[in-house]
Amino acid sequence: MDLLFFKIAIVLYLGASLGYLIFLIISSGAQPWIGFWCAVGGFAAHSLSILHRAIFSGFVPLATPFDAVSFFSWITVGLFLMIRYRDPSPIFGSIVTPLAASLLLYASTLSYQIREPIVPILKTWWLPIHVVLAIAGNAIFALMATGGLMYIVQERLIKTKRIGRLHHLLPSLETLDTLNRHGLPFGFFLLTIGIISGALWAGSVWGFYWSWDPKETWSLITWLAYAVMVHQRVVLGWRGRRAAVLAILGFGLVMFTFVGVSALLGGHHAFDNRPRFMGPLGL
Amino acid sequence: MSLHVMVVGLNHMTAPVEIREQVTFARDNDGSITRSLLRLDGVEEVIVLSTCNRAEVIVMTVDLETAADRILGVVGEAHGLDEARRREFFYVKPDADAVRHVFRVTASLDSMVLGEPQILGQVKDSYRHSSLLNATGPVLNRLMHRAFFTAKRVRNETGVGKAAISVAYVAVELARKILGDLTDKRVLLVGAGEMAELAARHLMSQVSRPVTILNRTYDTACALAVQLCGAAIPMEELDVGLAEADVVITSTGSREPIIQPDRMRVAMRRRRNRPVFVIDIAMPRDVDPQVNDIDGVYLYNIDDLQSVAQENLGERRQEAIRAEKIVNEEVAKFMAWTKSLDAAPTIVALKDKLEEIRIRELARLNGKLSGLSPEERETVEAITRSIINKIAHDPITFLRRSGISPKRNVYLDVAQKIFRLNGGLPEEFSRHGIETEEE
Incomplete structure (x- = not known):
């Protein structure tokens, strides 16, 4: 019962993925309303699930890996539903909804038990500030990578003059590059203050701001990667295909930092070892 | 009927x-x-x-x-x-x-x-x-x-009306897929021939900025510029034009390509890699095919556009198969509706029933009528037939006319009930004789 809404959300996201898949395979003219409404329903159930977790834990529901991954997926779908009104091309959904579904499936393998009593360092407003900023940044990077992937495919199709159904389904290069152009500063800004807020939080709890914990190190590497991206875009005028490739590579780093580091390298963002350093998951 | x-x-x-x-x-x-x-x-x-x-x-x-x-x-x-x-x-x-x-x-x-x-x-x-x-x-x-x-x-x-199937539309559609909204984009015509004008006209209806025209003979460029409400620039300004334009249409009579990869690369640097759609309708080609390999440059010649149009037509034909299925569904629905309109079965049933009653009643009275001569007998037949025809005439006319009124279903239903045309089984008639009960 405690994860009922969460399970509904998984089912609906899977339904949406299937709906979009069917749309891609058979239909070409009709709007993929099944996928879209499943995604909307999934997002609603997902929102209820997060609300339920908040009531259940009595605080911002971000203190477990389960909640962090779930929240990441939630923001990504939310952003997708928002930009859908700017660019109604349905193919976006066929990438975002499977991503959301697989993130939730991954989350369901993670621990969602909130340890009692909650570690004091998690009972602070630094938690939502740090985690929400970092995860919102990740969600923007996820959409940028999605757009980047579509850009590369669309660009290839136009260059090689294969103007078929896929070409018609994909948004214009301009639209996809605009996504990259607008997403980059937002994402980079959120990542930056996400890292700074983490450092300030660490400073307020432990007295030192930076301890080269693996998550911190990889966050810094990710930050540098996106800083390079901003530089190439603003100073050298990189755009289009190169910007798309960078967005995909950058998101690879983001995902590694987000889910890979805790699992593989430990550190005080991880929950399972070194209980003394029990800290929030997130970047 | x-x-x-x-x-x-x-x-x-x-x-x-x-x-x-x-x-x-x-x-x-x-x-x-x-x-x-x-x-x-x-x-x-x-x-x-x-x-x-x-x-x-x-x-x-x-x-x-x-x-x-x-x-x-x-x-x-x-x-x-x-x-x-x-x-x-x-x-x-x-x-x-x-x-x-x-x-x-x-x-x-x-x-x-x-x-x-x-x-x-x-x-x-x-x-x-x-x-x-x-x-x-x-x-x-x-x-x-x-x-x-x-x-x-x-x-x-279906996508029957979707994909562009004329070269001019294909060009506009591709331009949109590359450049997005075209209203604020710049079009450059290299060569002021008739072909260029034709190709540009359609594109220009999408673009609000004046088109730039560039020609070996400056006067021709000016003449076309007046026609298209655009601006003319001399041939020497080609590099400037390339750096500014988002769509380039070339149609000069030059024997050698006038836009080579190096020239285009320089232009791309000057335009900070903003993408450019180059349409080469000249024969021989004005643009070196290798230009297409430069990042952000999308080169299509007239054959490319034509084959896209051809392919799109194939796609429309595919979609038409799906459309025929939809049409068949709708035809079946409509035919079912016209059938429900049809008063004929009810009218036939009514006539049959009256005729049946007539014959049965004559048969019942056969004994009493046995003294009649064949001529008299024929007269009785004629009279009875005439009576049922007179009785049936008004209801039948009414049913025929009501066939297309909105209340036709009610009328047909009432007629069937009054005359017991639906559930009226033969045995029932023989039991009750001609006094059919009303429900």
């Missing part, structure tokens, strides 16, 4: 252009042809449809066999076609074929250019014209509304 939809007409597949030019229903502007069709025996509703590729009469008739000839007569007379030519070029489609034809025409599946969007508007205009003349009734009204609905379904559920 049941209702039939029928189409009599010709189109680009059955008649050559001279005939199509001749049969235009041009004189129907005042409704005279529609009215004379409506006056024909057995023709109850008329729509006259005329486009550049077809001339058709859609009617609702109660007399399928002879109405076609009479309609052909009127149409032929109006356009001066003799009997033989009428037979040669016109098709006559009855019932489901006619309905399917109307649906296919409206959904642009029967068009010369498959999926072209104008036909829907033309059909709508014709329908409006006919209904203003009071020439349409319940059947054709419903037929046309179902046709519009079918066309809408085809448009929404």
Whole structure:
């Protein structure tokens, strides 16, 4: 019962993925309303699930890996539903909804038990500030990578003059590059203050701001990667295909930092070892 | 005596252009042809449809066999076609074929250019014209509304009208896929030939900025610039033009390519890698094919555009198969509706029943009538027949007329109940004699 809404959300996201898949395979003219409404329903159930977790834990529901991954997926779908009104091309959904579904499936393998009593360092407003900023940044990077992937495919199709159904389904290069152009500063800004807020939080709890914990190190590497991206875009005028490739590579780093580091390298963002350093998951 | 939809007409597949030019229903502007069709025996509703590729009469008739000839007569007379030519070029489609034809025409599946969007508007205009003349009734009204609905379904559920199939549209569509919204984009014409002008005109309707024209002879460029409300620049300014333009159309008579990869690379640096769509319609080519390998440059020549158009046409044909399925569904629905309209089975059942009663009553009284001579006997037969015909006449006329009124189902239902046409089993009649009970 405690994860009922969460399970509904998984089912609906899977339904949406299937709906979009069917749309891609058979239909070409009709709007993929099944996928879209499943995604909307999934997002609603997902929102209820997060609300339920908040009531259940009595605080911002971000203190477990389960909640962090779930929240990441939630923001990504939310952003997708928002930009859908700017660019109604349905193919976006066929990438975002499977991503959301697989993130939730991954989350369901993670621990969602909130340890009692909650570690004091998690009972602070630094938690939502740090985690929400970092995860919102990740969600923007996820959409940028999605757009980047579509850009590369669309660009290839136009260059090689294969103007078929896929070409018609994909948004214009301009639209996809605009996504990259607008997403980059937002994402980079959120990542930056996400890292700074983490450092300030660490400073307020432990007295030192930076301890080269693996998550911190990889966050810094990710930050540098996106800083390079901003530089190439603003100073050298990189755009289009190169910007798309960078967005995909950058998101690879983001995902590694987000889910890979805790699992593989430990550190005080991880929950399972070194209980003394029990800290929030997130970047 | 049941209702039939029928189409009599010709189109680009059955008649050559001279005939199509001749049969235009041009004189129907005042409704005279529609009215004379409506006056024909057995023709109850008329729509006259005329486009550049077809001339058709859609009617609702109660007399399928002879109405076609009479309609052909009127149409032929109006356009001066003799009997033989009428037979040669016109098709006559009855019932489901006619309905399917109307649906296919409206959904642009029967068009010369498959999926072209104008036909829907033309059909709508014709329908409006006919209904203003009071020439349409319940059947054709419903037929046309179902046709519009079918066309809408085809448009929404298939890609029949989607992909561009003319070179000019393909170019505009590609430009949109590369550059997004075109209103604030810059177009550069290299070469002021007629071809360039043709190619540019369509693109220019999408672009609000003035087009820039560049030509070896500056005066020609200026002349075209005046025509297109654009600006002319001399050939030496090509590099500046390339750095600024988002769409470049080349059509010079140069023997050597005038845009080489190096030149384009420099231009791309100057334009900070903003993408550019280059359309080369010159022969021999004005743009080195290797230019296409430069990041952000999308080069299409006229053959490329043509093959895209060809491929898109194939795609439309694929989609048309799906559209035919939708049409078939809608035809089946419409035919089911016309069947429900049909008063004929009820009328037949009523006549049969009355005749049965007459024969049974005569048989019952056979003993008392045995003294009659054959002539007298014949008179009795005639009298009884005449009585039931007189009784039946008004109800039958009423049912026939009510066949197309909105309350027809109620009327048919009541008639069947009053005369016990539905549940009235033969045994029941024999038990109760002629005193059929009312429920």
